[in-house]
Amino acid sequence: MFAGAVFACAAGGWSSVRCWSQARHLQDTPSSKIRSAAQGYVELAGLLQSAEQTQFGPLTGQPCLWWRYEIERYRTSGRSRRWQTLESGRSEAWLRLADSTGECLIDPRGAQVYPATRQVWEGTLRHPLRDASYGLLDGLFGARYRYTEERLHEGEYLYAIGEFQTQSPASQSVDGEQARGAVVREWKADFTGLLRRFDANGNGRLxxxxxxxVQLAARLEAEQRHRQAARQPDWHRLAKPGEAQPFVLSSRGKEGAIRHLRRKALLSALVCLGGAWAMAWLLDRFL
Structure with a gap:
């Protein structure tokens, strides 16, 4: 019991300090536009744009750009009653954020995501979208499940803070020999076509x-491809910072994310104080 109190005090204190620090990071970082953002840790805001592949919420089937879900089952054991998590998961699909100056791709892995859309409901099937016959035994025995699904949707306002990088095709160097070799391998995959183009004497071999x-044509083709790629526009990416800075995505806006972190910091501080009180009570009682 004393070890549990020590753990609660230490974990609550650490979590409280961390959340307060993250809230200050968000509060002190100015917003940037995508086109003029500096390389490194930045704050962006804009609208979510459609993705190449539509996502669907795993519990509701609703179209979205990102999702997170949890399935819990209500357990009773004597006087103990609690919700136990059975399944949980989150999307790793990249997001596309646009403001008045450009677009930025966002890799959501490792992010603290605060969606405005959050649905919580209960039912008797473990998976609410499956046919009821799959949950017949659960229904007979009165199983009770709680479902939580959070989503980000196209057209939503999104606040994002993380590590910003710009990739410029024009500045990327190319290994001429490697690029030529890649073209040759591509052509050799269609050897009949390669013979048709370069077998001048028609003897069926080169x-x-x-x-x-073939080598000369492949080199010229590789150089042409590189020139075409260099004319492509720059593209921007936001991802998890390498340092201990917060990586936050919030469709509740900046203030919504800050409020969430402050509430979490307060709750963690209460856990820390509760653990400290329990430690003092146990020491007073047994020493």
């Missing part, structure tokens, strides 16, 4: 002179 023409 002699030394014809092979030199």
């Amino acid at each position: 002699d030394d002179e014809e092979w030199r023409l």
Whole structure:
């Protein structure tokens, strides 16, 4: 019991300090526009744009851009009654944020996500979208489940803070030999087509002179592809910082994320104080 009180005090204190620190990070970081944002830790805000592949909430089937879910079962054992988590998960699909100056791709892995859409409901099936026959035994024995699903949707306002990087195709170097080799391997995959283009004497194979023409054409093709790629616009990415800075995505806005972190810090402080009180009570009683 004393060890539990020590753990609660230490864990609550650590969590409280961490959450307060993260809230201060958010509060003190100014907002930037995508086109003019500096490389490094930045804050962005804009609208979520449609993704290449539509996501669907695993518990509701609703279309979205990102989701997180949890399935719990109500357990009773003597006087103990509690919800036990059976399943949980979250989407790792990349997001696309747009403001008045450009677009930025967001890798949500490792982010603290605070969606505005959150649904909580109860039922008698472990998976609410499955046919009722799958949950027949659960229904007979009065099983009780609670479902939680959170989602981000297209067109929603999103506040984001994390590590910002810009990739410029024009500045990327290319290994000429490697690029030429890649083109040759691509052409050799269709060897019939390769012969049709370069087998000048029609003997069904490529002699030394014809092979030199293949190598020359492949080098010219690789250089042309590189020039075309260099004309592509820069693209921006936001991801989890390498340091201990917070990575936050919030469709509740900046203030909503700060309020959430402050509430968590307060609750953690109460846990710390409760653990300290329990330690003092146990020491007073047994020493």
